[in-house]
Amino acid sequence: MADRITLQAQPRTKLTKGERNRIRRSGNIPGIIYGKDQTPTPITINGESFKQLRHHGKVLVDVSLDGTGTISAMVNEIERDMLNRKPMHIDLYAVNLREPINVDVQIILDGLEAVEKRGAVIQQNLREVTVRCLPTDVPEYILHNIAMLEIGENSTCADLQLPPNVSLQNEPTDVIAIAMEARNPEPETEIEPKEPELVHDTEGKGEEANV
16 A cells, blocks of 8 residues: 655634635645544645645545644545635545545546447446445545446446445445437538519519618
8 A cells, every 4th residue: 555645734723714815825725624533623734745635536644733643534625726726725534544434436437438439428427436444445536447338228336346345335226327329410401592582663574672
């Protein structure tokens, strides 16, 4: 198992919006750590140590909290700016490494290209499933192969290949993805130009109407 990420943090006592903005301007991130046996504690997370989470989802981390020691926690949520995707706030859930927890894990679909070559498009109904395991066994994501799906077929939670010591909390019949027939766009109908209308003068000769 790879070494866990360690986040450097310190408690924060000023809880105003202005203080949170000041923390962000300094390159750090405001956050909170809480849990079953952990009093909710507002914290400031060192921006450099946070960069280790750039390509990770809900993972187990060690929070080195000044004056408290090291706390094991799951990354529960990272709030990001809608425009520049910079981290705005982070929620950390303190855990006991010897007690199983329920956690939502992302599903990543594999084999999309093979299905699309057969004239299908995939509708993904579930993007996360809930699993139960020890914090040290939580998978970062679950890779789900759908390459064998034919048009009209679907895959369910029963088809997932879970890592050892990880149990599914969803119903086995919950649908993850459906292979649907790709619809070709209807060809545009070319509109023929109208011929100019004719009006008759008193002598019976046709003239083009003024438009």
